[in-house]
Amino acid sequence: MNTPISITAIASISALGNSPKHIWEGYLNNKHHFTTKTVSKQPVVVAQIPPDVLKDIEILKQSDPKYKSLDHSVLYAIYTSRKAVKQAGWQSTDHFGVNIGSSRGATTLFEKYYDAFLENNKAETLSSPTTTLGNIASWVAHDLQTNGPEISHSITCSTALHAMLNGIAWINAGMCSKFLVGGSEAPLTPFTIAQMQALKIYTKQNTNFPCRALDFNKTKNTMVLGEGAAMVCLEAGRPTNALATISGYGYATEVLKHNISISSDAKCFQKSMKMALGNINPDEVDAIVMHAPGTIKGDLSEFKAVEKIFCNKRPFLTTNKWKIGHTFGASGTLNIELAVFMLQYQKCIGVPYIDNPKPPKKLNHILVNAVGFGGNAVSILLSK
Template structure:
């Protein structure tokens, strides 16, 4: 890092809730936040926004006539960006950049428009302007009345952490003083679920029928176990589950007294693929991104790694092997949040950053309930966050306490 970068705010919306207090309480509860929903008459486990969060999104949609035709992914980003800006106390300035990406973009809206086109042989007037990927940052910029650069991109599941890399680069170049960065994803649609099932990576539905007991009660009872087996390195079948959500962070140049955390190091790498969706068996991209992020930081200074760990057999195992190669016999405590909120694609990396910041704040480790830990960190001062996506594009961010 050429100069320090502070995270002065972070805001999210997901199955965990919408406020830091609610998010932390759900992490502490150690209960998965999934429910069974039907997609084209077939059930699938998913992690949806809770009732309160859904109402807040509808309030955003209905508050302005221009917002009524926007995709949920855009509305998610607008809501969390408003809150992050307020938290960072940026109310008096419009001179900040925005980089909010998405793996899939306006998924539900695109599917709706396409279905209408197939039926009517005519595209709706707003089809193109409301389904382009750049829609997210553009609408956030409009909503916040910002005057800085606005960027949207898709780098699959590492999108949010690539947005953080971009924001850091702008700040360190001197071309900006402040940046909102993150990702937003609303992928719970029949076609998206079908795509994941076609890859044979989705968690199977093997529980008791939810008609007998509500799915939330089943979660509380633990009667179906844990649908998503992220970080279970002994699992015999793939067990990824999708979730919806968004998360953004406010970045400022220098060491700020109001910072939630400092960005100590960043790393990135892309490896040559042997298959369209896989990374190497020992995740060479992660090895390189973690080494770059660590820089001169001693390996034993890292207390926790928040893994990408999507819940697939090969994905979880390859990242774990990469960590072992980098850290040797000094592997930090490992965790992930996907067992609880599912994989939120392009938003997942920033939700992992939020978990890291909360653990730094409370100095408490949030582990995976079905994973055995020889020991848990007594102190939490530095946390490494990983993300990777289709294409082998890994990012690692090293965070430290302010």
């Protein structure tokens, strides 16, 4: 790290809710936050935004005539960005940067517009501008009235942590002192769910734990889709309101052997975790918030990578996907949020159906992982 970089605010919405108090309370219990949604006349397990939070999103949507035509992925981003910036005490005159990504983007609108095109053989007027990938960050920058740099991208499920890498790079380069980074996803649509089912990775069970992320003995894939967004405020230095410090970062990409391939021991994660550790002894890492999507190969390969890097002392392992599902491009910063909570409250949040080493008495360093299709891995080391 060239310049100390701190996290000064985090705001999110997910199946856990939208307030830090409710989110942390949700993490403290051993219950998942899944519901059942009828998709193509079949019940599907999903992780939805709670109804009371959706009321806030509807109020936001009706607050500006221009917002009425926006997809939920954009509205979730605007909503959480407002909360994060307010929490950090930023002003538009600070000219902070914005980098927000999404794996799927405006899924609901895209499917709606495409259905209308098939029916009428004519595209609707706003079908292009409201579904482009740059839609999310540009609308957030417009809403917050910042004149800083504004970036959108999709690097599948590691998108949010790649946004964090960009923010770190801009700050280290001295081109910006503050950056808003994160991801937003609203993927609970018929075609998106059908795509995951076609890959044979979606859960077919509706038990006590429909998603069994980090269960290395499972014999079936158990991924569950969730919707949500999480935004993080990054600042140069160590201000008094810092929630955590970014003490390392790493990234790597594997050579593709298949469209969704990852090596059996996740070489991409081995490289990204090793890079993130830098000169820190692996034994000093107290916990890892795993990517762990709930698939057999995905979970096990990441675990094998952890074994390779942390051969002397395995850190405490956890994930939030058994509770809030896989939120694709937003999952990385939702993982960051969990890590920051654990550092703040000095409490490990475990996974109820797996065995773990005894939680450490003190949490000083937590590693956060994310990876997307094709082995686009990112690891971020957070310190108290």
